[in-house]
Amino acid sequence: MRIRVEGRQPLRGTYLASGNSNAAIALIAASLLSDAPVTLRNAPNTVSVGVMLEIAAALGAHIAHSEPHGTITLHTPHVIARTVKREYSMALGGALLFVAPILARRRQARLELDYPVSRLHPHLTALRDLGFDVRVSGTTIDLSASAWQEREVLLTQMSVTATALVAMLAAALGKRTVIYNAASEPHVVDLLQLLVQLGAHIEGIGSNLLTIHGHGGAEYACAPAALTISPDHIEIGSIAAIAALTGSRVSIEGARARDLRAIAKTYERLGVHLELDEGTVHVPRHERLVPSTREEDVDVSVESAPWYGFPSDLIAMATVVATQAHGITLIHEKLFPNRLLFVDKLNSMGAQIVLCDPHRAIVVGGTPLQADYLDNPDVRVGLALLGAALCAEGESVIDTAEAFDRTFDHVLDKLVALGARIRRGE
Numbered sequence: 137m138r139i140r141v142e143g144r145q146p147l148r149g150t151y152l153a154s155g156n157s158n159a160a161i162a163l164i165a166a167s168l169l170s171d172a173p174v175t176l177r178n179a180p181n182t183v184s185v186g187v188m189l190e191i192a193a194a195l196g197a198h199i200a201h202s203e204p205h206g207t208i209t210l211h212t213p214h215v216i217a218r219t220v221k222r223e224y225s226m227a228l229g230g231a232l233l234f235v236a237p238i239l240a241r242r243r244q245a246r247l248e249l250d251y252p253v254s255r256l257h258p259h260l261t262a263l264r265d266l267g268f269d270v271r272v273s274g275t276t277i278d279l280s281a282s283a284w285q286e287r288e289v290l291l292t293q294m295s296v297t298a299t300a301l302v303a304m305l306a307a308a309l310g311k312r313t314v315i316y317n318a319a320s321e322p323h324v325v326d327l328l329q330l331l332v333q334l335g336a337h338i339e340g341i342g343s344n345l346l347t348i349h350g351h352g353g354a355e356y357a358c359a360p361a362a363l364t365i366s367p368d369h370i371e372i373g374s375i376a377a378i379a380a381l382t383g384s385r386v387s388i389e390g391a392r393a394r395d396l397r398a399i400a401k402t403y404e405r406l407g408v409h410l411e412l413d414e415g416t417v418h419v420p421r422h423e424r425l426v427p428s429t430r431e432e433d434v435d436v437s438v439e440s441a442p443w444y445g446f447p448s449d450l451i452a453m454a455t456v457v458a459t460q461a462h463g464i465t466l467i468h469e470k471l472f473p474n475r476l477l478f479v480d481k482l483n484s485m486g487a488q489i490v491l492c493d494p495h496r497a498i499v500v501g502g503t504p505l506q507a508d509y510l511d512n513p514d515v516r517v518g519l520a521l522l523g524a525a526l527c528a529e530g531e532s533v534i535d536t537a538e539a540f541d542r543t544f545d546h547v548l549d550k551l552v553a554l555g556a557r558i559r560r561g562e
Contacts (some may be wrong), residue, residue: 141533256294521534
């Protein structure tokens with residue numbers, strides 16, 4: 137799908153943030169740990185969530201949608217299959233998380249991959265450290281699990297998915313499990329809070345050191361559980377930046393201030409000032425983006441970091457903001473290689489960016505952008521390119537725009553409601 141985006145149009149009004157799609161993905165998988173109903177409120181209507189629900193149904197979950205919008209109840213009396221099929225992993229990487237409830241309730245699982253096994257090195261290493269039998273044949277992985285009394289796991293990467301996988305298994309099969317180097321993002325916190333409702337006792341929620349006291353593989357009666365999914369801090373941070381880039385005055389409701397502090401501090405160095413209330417982010421009108429002139433902020437780069445640091449998923453948006461902020465900014469993507477390769481698309485719009493290596497880019501700011509044809513490479517970069525198109529002179533075309541709906545709930549429609557001129561399918 138293509139969209140046409142007319143730039144330099146100010147936005148005005150109130151934007152309602154959606155629930156975190158990454159949280160919903162993990163929570164849907166975790167719901168299958170229980171044989172009692174699990175209700176998830178504020179679930180976003182995204183392609184990723186829809187795929188997870190399809191897989192859950194194939195594994196035996198009965199799914200009901202109810203009012204208000206975004207409320208889903210999953211009831212899984214029995215997990216009826218042991219295989220996460222290749223077409224599931226092809227559709228969504230998060231399908232891997234269903235391995236946890238399959239192992240917890242049936243002790244054996246098969247994972248068929250549509251990508252190299254090397255991508256799962258941190259996950260498989262952690263499973264072996266838990267004492268699981270892991271057998272790899274090409275792109276098929278067979279797993280056997282047994283309960284344990286006490287284990288310690290050091291994750292080789294601070295991976296959200298690896299943390300979620302180990303935490304679910306620890307809650308179901310372990311008596312006491314210590315997880316070092318755990319991820320602590322808001323969507324991980326949501327998952328841990330659901331595991332507590334399912335009977336686990338967890339110390340260190342929100343930190344990188346977790347101690348999980350679980351059921352140890354014993355049969356237990358699950359009580360119904362319910363959780364409200366946290367707001368999507370990546371969506372909120374993206375919309376706030378877009379508002380500043382377009383000189384708009386926008387309020388974003390449904391936010392949670394504690395999830396946005398690191399984002400706001402980083403944006404402030406680029407000249408974007410956010411007013412954080414407990415449930416609302418106010419973006420005042422920015423005539424121009426003037427970076428901080430405080431002595432300690434001079435020559436400080438914008439760097440991604442593990443949570444509570446600046447999220448890697450917003451590094452592309454920060455790069456776009458830097459093109460409009462007067463001065464020179466070093467963007468340093470410390471966590472993942474190749475996430476800055478999209479800067480050639482910004483340079484084609486008139487930006488002045490030097491890509492030093494796959495992790496670092498120097499941005500000469502205060503450069504007007506011109507409309508261009510943009511191919512959207514992935515969901516992480518997509519909103520940043522949309523922000524660039526919305527602040528550019530002229531009408532841009534963004535191809536592969538269906539990627540927006542994969543992770544963000546009707547984000548284009550909500551921007552149109554604020555006054556953005558975005559036309560679909562032309």
